[in-house]
Amino acid sequence: MSAPEHLLLVEHDVEGHATGWVDADPQSSQLRVTDVAATRGDGVFETISIGSGHPQALDAHLERFARSARMLDLPEPDPSLWADAVRALAELLADHEEAWVKTVLTRGVEGQSMPTGWAYGTVSGDFRRERTEGIDVVLLDRGLRSDAAATSPWLLAGAKSLSYAVNRAAVREAARRGADDALFVSSDGLLLEGPTSTLVLRRGAELLTPPTDLGILPGTTQVDLFAAAPDWGLQGRVATLRPADLEEADAAWLVSSVRHAAPVRSVDGAERSIDSELSAAMNGFLRRRLR
Amino acid sequence: MSAPEHLLLVEHDVEGHATGWVDADPQSSQLRVTDVAATRGDGVFETISIGSGHPQALDAHLERFARSARMLDLPEPDPSLWADAVRALAELLADHEEAWVKTVLTRGVEGQSMPTGWAYGTVSGDFRRERTEGIDVVLLDRGLRSDAAATSPWLLAGAKSLSYAVNRAAVREAARRGADDALFVSSDGLLLEGPTSTLVLRRGAELLTPPTDLGILPGTTQVDLFAAAPDWGLQGRVATLRPADLEEADAAWLVSSVRHAAPVRSVDGAERSIDSELSAAMNGFLRRRLR
Numbered sequence: 001m002s003a004p005e006h007l008l009l010v011e012h013d014v015e016g017h018a019t020g021w022v023d024a025d026p027q028s029s030q031l032r033v034t035d036v037a038a039t040r041g042d043g044v045f046e047t048i049s050i051g052s053g054h055p056q057a058l059d060a061h062l063e064r065f066a067r068s069a070r071m072l073d074l075p076e077p078d079p080s081l082w083a084d085a086v087r088a089l090a091e092l093l094a095d096h097e098e099a100w101v102k103t104v105l106t107r108g109v110e111g112q113s114m115p116t117g118w119a120y121g122t123v124s125g126d127f128r129r130e131r132t133e134g135i136d137v138v139l140l141d142r143g144l145r146s147d148a149a150a151t152s153p154w155l156l157a158g159a160k161s162l163s164y165a166v167n168r169a170a171v172r173e174a175a176r177r178g179a180d181d182a183l184f185v186s187s188d189g190l191l192l193e194g195p196t197s198t199l200v201l202r203r204g205a206e207l208l209t210p211p212t213d214l215g216i217l218p219g220t221t222q223v224d225l226f227a228a229a230p231d232w233g234l235q236g237r238v239a240t241l242r243p244a245d246l247e248e249a250d251a252a253w254l255v256s257s258v259r260h261a262a263p264v265r266s267v268d269g270a271e272r273s274i275d276s277e278l279s280a281a282m283n284g285f286l287r288r289r290l291r
Numbered sequence: 292m293s294a295p296e297h298l299l300l301v302e303h304d305v306e307g308h309a310t311g312w313v314d315a316d317p318q319s320s321q322l323r324v325t326d327v328a329a330t331r332g333d334g335v336f337e338t339i340s341i342g343s344g345h346p347q348a349l350d351a352h353l354e355r356f357a358r359s360a361r362m363l364d365l366p367e368p369d370p371s372l373w374a375d376a377v378r379a380l381a382e383l384l385a386d387h388e389e390a391w392v393k394t395v396l397t398r399g400v401e402g403q404s405m406p407t408g409w410a411y412g413t414v415s416g417d418f419r420r421e422r423t424e425g426i427d428v429v430l431l432d433r434g435l436r437s438d439a440a441a442t443s444p445w446l447l448a449g450a451k452s453l454s455y456a457v458n459r460a461a462v463r464e465a466a467r468r469g470a471d472d473a474l475f476v477s478s479d480g481l482l483l484e485g486p487t488s489t490l491v492l493r494r495g496a497e498l499l500t501p502p503t504d505l506g507i508l509p510g511t512t513q514v515d516l517f518a519a520a521p522d523w524g525l526q527g528r529v530a531t532l533r534p535a536d537l538e539e540a541d542a543a544w545l546v547s548s549v550r551h552a553a554p555v556r557s558v559d560g561a562e563r564s565i566d567s568e569l570s571a572a573m574n575g576f577l578r579r580r581l582r
Contacts, residue, residue: 007324031322031329033298033409038322039395041332041454072456073463104330118324143435143446145478154464154473155434156457163332163454165363166447172364173445182445187436187478 003123006092008085010117012108016075018117021085026120034110041163043106043116044068048086049257049286050101050121053094055086056289057257060220062086064160065103067218071159075115077105082119089121098124098287100258106162127259131283134265134274135180135254139243140170142184142192149215157215167195178269181254181262183246190214191241197254197262198222201246202275207236208245221255221286228285232278243267251275253282260286294414297383299376301408303399307366309408312376317411325401332454334397334407335359339377340548340577341392341412344385346377347580348548351511355451356394358509362450366406368396373410380412389415389578391549397453418550422574425556425565426471426545430534431461433475433483440506448506458486469560472545472553474537481505482532488545488553489513492537493566498527499536512546512577519576523569534558542566544573551577 007026011019024030036042045068046061055061062079069077086101093099101121108116149157156163170182183199184192191199191210198219201208207229212218226236239245246252251274252264261282263274298317302310315321327333336359337352346352353370360368377392384390392412399407440448447454461473474490475483482490482501489510492499498520503509517527530536537543542565543555552573554565 005325026324029320029322030324031320031326033317033321033395033411034296035322035329036459037329038326038397039328039336039393039453039455040459041452041456042459043456045330072460102330104324106329120324140445141443143439143443143448145434148434152432152434154431154457154460156460157434159456161332161456162330163456164330165332165334165450165452165454166445168327168331168333169363169445169447 004093005120005122006089008089008119010082010085010119012115012117014114016115018078018081030118031116032109035106035108035116036110037104037106037116037162039110041161041165043104043162044072044074044160045102045104045162046160047257048101048103050090050093050099051287051289052097053090054290055090055101056291057220057224058083058086058291060223064218064220065105068159068161069105071153071156072161074105074107085119089119093121093123096123100124104162124258130259130262131279132276134263136178136266137181137183137254137264138174138177138179138268139185140173140182141187143187144215145188146186146190146214149213158212158217160217170195183254185243186214189242191243191246192216194254197256200225200253200255201241201249202234202251202278203249205234207234208239208241210241211238219255221257221260224286224289225255225261225282232281251278253279295384296411296413297380299380299410301372301376301410303406303408305405307406309369309372321409322407323400326397326399326407327401328395328397328407328453330401332452332456334395334453335363335365335451336393336395336453337451338548339392339394341381341384341390342578342580343388344381345581346381346392347582348511348515349374349377349582351514355509355511356396359450359452360396362444362447363452365396365398376410380410384412384414387414391415395453415549421550421553422570423567425554427469427557428472428474428545428555429465429468429470429559430476431464431473432478434478435506436479437477437481437505440504449503449508451508461486474545476534477505480533482534482537483507485545488547491516491544491546492532492540493525493542493569494540496525498525499530499532501532502529510546512548512551515577515580516546516552516573523572542569544570
């Protein structure tokens, strides 16, 4: 356990307001077994990349953290307090080119009405291979129709909740099929997102990504890439996408906060071309963001 | 915090085998924030009712615990060790007519390959009102087709995983609609199960419940009721059921380990008849089971 780890416990009052944080030892036990984080996956989280001490896309992450909390009827997380906590951890990790901080807000210990919160930071793994050589992806049915978020909000489609067992099972299923990652498809055949990533395609001079009203997460990394796209002579656009669009695209990526832009080099075993130059530009940009 | 609580931590070796358990204080922190129970809902559980010190349907619960573990690619829980742990907690709760024990097995702390396990026991709430007056239920789309378990095992339909945020959101949605509980329906219109219960209908001299191959949990309470049904002049049968079957049934219940048999007195605001006599017989039987 040589990787540096840091933990802040974000304390709350009975009204659900965060009151501050305290340092804690990440190697020690900090949660009760009756916290619904552990018994019900009943909470929300964000994972924020830290580049040489700079939290990246922090505002977008904290907006999404608040959005997920609303979808789960949790108290609104105080953006400035959480931002300060993330920055405090980022400073502790400033010696590392790539690190990440996870923020978690849970409904708390069963029977009490006080949320549990924490922010945990550590250094990132080495994703150079994925970023340059690419990843093998399989398409997996997510089972839900593309209108599930609108018709059935209790399914929490598009909330970044702690109930990620299905996302983890999807990655294991991908591994079982000899692949690195999965890309979810709606039951009515629309491309959605990866278990922990957003889909981005290049078609000519356009970057394309699926709309969030399909019950997927608003991608914080994707938004930054679309903002930078003009520097690469490209234009970002939201578009309804099907497997044929992926097949015909000039290039495809699964983008996320820690792995950044992983070019897709095969889909369901069928090889596809990757855009090495643009992948390098994207990852260089993502790694060096100062905010 | 007057309710008695007891906790045993079930320890594992790096091969995933349980090696024994130790007493622990349920009021103290026992889990690390990097346990995937807390960050990914990545584990399985069971809730076993304890009637005056007797674990009820223990074998069925531990079989289902093992089945859920297999569905999540977790190590097989050792049935005799877990049974002993449940019995040890049951003895501590023997002064109470109704109590329950929760068993939990998680994939453990991120980056280590050692499961985390615990068994937690406490006394039950008072469900007399629900058992006699009945509950108001709303039908909620679960979003998945009835064949999801067969076609898409990575969706974990029918696994009792810790990723229960959707089940909790469904109960909040029910409350928002003025009801007590939800009953899930598949996207192709078949009745499934409640967020924490099994559906049982009475039609004439038959008790009916939906088939588990619809991606629902095998109901431990339902199995015991079906075994006892001949004592009440009834015969249990598994049947594909639709909302019209619920409407036309002579009586309906959501049955579960702790609340036992809760008669359904309304569905989506439409009142329906309850069978008070049979409800009382069922609950008397369920509460007094010695195993």
